[in-house]
Amino acid sequence: MVKPLFMWAGGKAKMLKHHAPYLPPSCNTYSEPFFGGGAMYLHVQKTLRPEKCYINDVNFGIVNIYRNVKEDPAEFCGIVDTYQRQYLELDKVGRKRYYYDLRHEHAYNYEGWSAVSEAATLYFLMKTGFNGIWQINKNTNNRYGTPCGLLNQTDKVYDKANVLTWSELLQNTEIFCGDYSNCPSAELNFFDPPYRDSFADYGTGWGDTETGELLQYVNSLNGKVLFCNRCDGTNFFESRKGSLNLTTFPVTYTAGRRKKIGGSFEAKKAIEVLLYS
Helix, strand or coil: CCCCCCCCCCCCHHHHHHHHHHCCCCCCEEEECCCCCCHHHHHHHHHCCCCEEEEEECCHHHHHHHHHHHHCHHHHHHHHHHHHHHHHCCCHHHHHHHHHHHHHHHHHCCCCCCHHHHHHHHHHHHHHECCCCCCEEHHHCCEECCCECCCCCCCCCCCHHHHHHHHHHHHHEEEEECCHHHCCCCCEEEECCCCCCECCCCCCCECHHHHHHHHHHHHCCCCEEEEEEEECCCCHHHHHCCCCEEEEEEEEEEEEEEECCCCCEEEEEEEEEEEEC
């Protein structure tokens, strides 16, 4: 089973069971303008088998990973293999030092690197960083600044076979980096934008204005549309859904869960909204 290349806060793998009933039985083209970890893309590629896909994300770092996995998987994996071998030979203290030294190099000394070197280094950092969180810090030159993870890997850091399968899947896919409107529309269009008033993953604000403008754009498309977001109990989406249908379903967020008295963690309960045509 093909899995996302990395953990991604807000990824939709666990929500596919709610979205799948609203997908068409087939499509020739598929578009995903807010790509992230690509869980829906994997599902569509497996079940609907489109001839052409278009994916986009404003995050250059992860777009660079996808582009290089597609175009140069051997070189990409070779670089990650070197990091993996060096890292696994170390104890936890050494692994922590290795992670932060490499993160510093990625933050400040990357300008002479090739695109595939930069992509593979970021990928390794994401696989050994904390819990799939994307964090940008001033002390990392406004580049990837997520703290290290648990550092308890045993025999591998990443799944090379999964990366190579991704490379095969991406051969029918055009990859864009920028505003969602630059990503071509298709017979099936899936929109998973940041939650309203969210700074997660993108490093920039995303609020009611941006969400409202996106909904206007979504309503202008001719193809099948799915649009998901968090429901806050107001009529925000109901009043802006246009010709789209609306449904909601309960979810449990593992990112951002709260610590209870006694030391255990309580997952955060919420409601997701799905607009669909």
